[in-house]
Amino acid sequence: MASLPGLRPRFLDRLTEGPVICAEGYVFELERRGYLQAGAFVPEVVLEHPDQVRVLHEEFVHAGSDVVEAFTYYAHREKLRQIGKDHLLEPLNRQALELARDVALDSGTLLAGGICNSNVFDPADPARHAQVRDMFDEQVGWAAEAGADFVIGETFRYLGEALLALEAIRSAGLPAVITLNLHSTTQTREGMELPEAMRRLADGGADVVGLNCSRGPATMLPLLPGLVEAVDVPVAALPVPYRTDAAHPNFQALADPGYSGFPAGRPFPTGLDPFTCNRYEIADFTRAAHAAGVRYLGLCCGAAPHHIRSMAETLGRRPPASRYTEDMSRHVYFGSDPALAPQYLEYGRAL
Structure with missing residues (x-):
C-alpha cells in the first residue's frame, strides 16, 4: 500500500516544525501487562492479542507521542527462527504494521516501521552482512507497502550493522532514523568513537541519528551535546527510564545489594521496578536534552504513558492525557x- 498523502503529516516536514516525540518500550510494557514473555522478548502478542497492542498504541498517542511505531522489534527472521516460528515472520510484521497504521490514521500521527539489531552481525563475515541485509530488506519492504512515513533502525552496537539498516531503508525510498545502543563505552563495537559514528550515519543519508536503549537519562545525557555538535541532522535521544549512574551506566548492570531474590541474581529485566524513573525525572531529562539541541525525543524499554505525557508537557504541549494531570x-x-x-x-x- 502506498503512502496516503494528506491524511498524516509527513516526517521530514514534521521535523522542521519542532521536536518529535516517539514512544517506544512496547516490549517491556506488554510483558508487565502479561501479554509477552521475558527472555526471548518476541512480539507474538501482535498475533495473539492484537487488541492489546492497539490499546497501547492509543495510550501512547493519548499521552503525547507524535509517532506510532509498528511493534516489529525482534520480529525479524533470526529471532523467529530461534524459537521455531519462522512461519510467523510475514503475518506478524504485516499485522503489526496494520495495527499501527490504523491508529496513526485515526489520530493524525506519524507511522513508523521498525527494524533492530539482528544478533548475528559479524563485521568480518561478508556472508553475515548479506544475511542481515536480507532480513532488513524484507521488513523494510513490508513497512513501505503499509505506507510508513519513515523507518526506525534501532539498538545497534555495530556501526556496520546500522549502516546496513540505513541502506535498506534508503533503498526503499523512506526517511531513516538510526539509533545506536552503547552499553558502557563511548565507542561502537568496532571501536569507533560515537561522534564519528554519527557523522558516518548522517553522511550515509540518515535523517535523524542518535542513541536509544540501555542507558538511563543520567548516563545518556552527558553524551548528547557532543552528538549535536558532530552532525547537521537532528539528533535522537531515547533512554530507558531507569536510574542508571556512573557505576551502573546501563540498566543491565543495575544491582540492588539489599535484595538477593532476583532471577539470575540481577534485577534486569524483570526486577527493575525499584529503579524506575518518576515522571519528574523524565521532565528533567527532556528539558536538559532539548536545551542541548536534541530534536527527536522519546523513551525506550520501561516507558509507560505517564512518562510520555511528562515529556510532552515539558515541551509545552497539552496532549489529551493532560486533562488528567495531577x-x-x-x-x-x-x-x-x-x-x-x-x-x-x-x-x-x-x-
Whole structure:
C-alpha cells in the first residue's frame, strides 16, 4: 500500500516544525501487562492479542507521542527462527504494521516501521552482512507497502550493522532514523568513537541519528551535546527510564545489594521496578536534552504513558492525557482548595 498523502503529516516536514516525540518500550510494557514473555522478548502478542497492542498504541498517542511505531522489534527472521516460528515472520510484521497504521490514521500521527539489531552481525563475515541485509530488506519492504512515513533502525552496537539498516531503508525510498545502543563505552563495537559514528550515519543519508536503549537519562545525557555538535541532522535521544549512574551506566548492570531474590541474581529485566524513573525525572531529562539541541525525543524499554505525557508537557504541549494531570490542590489531605472540609485542611497542615 502506498503512502496516503494528506491524511498524516509527513516526517521530514514534521521535523522542521519542532521536536518529535516517539514512544517506544512496547516490549517491556506488554510483558508487565502479561501479554509477552521475558527472555526471548518476541512480539507474538501482535498475533495473539492484537487488541492489546492497539490499546497501547492509543495510550501512547493519548499521552503525547507524535509517532506510532509498528511493534516489529525482534520480529525479524533470526529471532523467529530461534524459537521455531519462522512461519510467523510475514503475518506478524504485516499485522503489526496494520495495527499501527490504523491508529496513526485515526489520530493524525506519524507511522513508523521498525527494524533492530539482528544478533548475528559479524563485521568480518561478508556472508553475515548479506544475511542481515536480507532480513532488513524484507521488513523494510513490508513497512513501505503499509505506507510508513519513515523507518526506525534501532539498538545497534555495530556501526556496520546500522549502516546496513540505513541502506535498506534508503533503498526503499523512506526517511531513516538510526539509533545506536552503547552499553558502557563511548565507542561502537568496532571501536569507533560515537561522534564519528554519527557523522558516518548522517553522511550515509540518515535523517535523524542518535542513541536509544540501555542507558538511563543520567548516563545518556552527558553524551548528547557532543552528538549535536558532530552532525547537521537532528539528533535522537531515547533512554530507558531507569536510574542508571556512573557505576551502573546501563540498566543491565543495575544491582540492588539489599535484595538477593532476583532471577539470575540481577534485577534486569524483570526486577527493575525499584529503579524506575518518576515522571519528574523524565521532565528533567527532556528539558536538559532539548536545551542541548536534541530534536527527536522519546523513551525506550520501561516507558509507560505517564512518562510520555511528562515529556510532552515539558515541551509545552497539552496532549489529551493532560486533562488528567495531577492537581493536588484538591487532595483530601494535601490540598489547599477552600471547598475541602476544614478538618482535612488542618490534617494536611499537620502532615
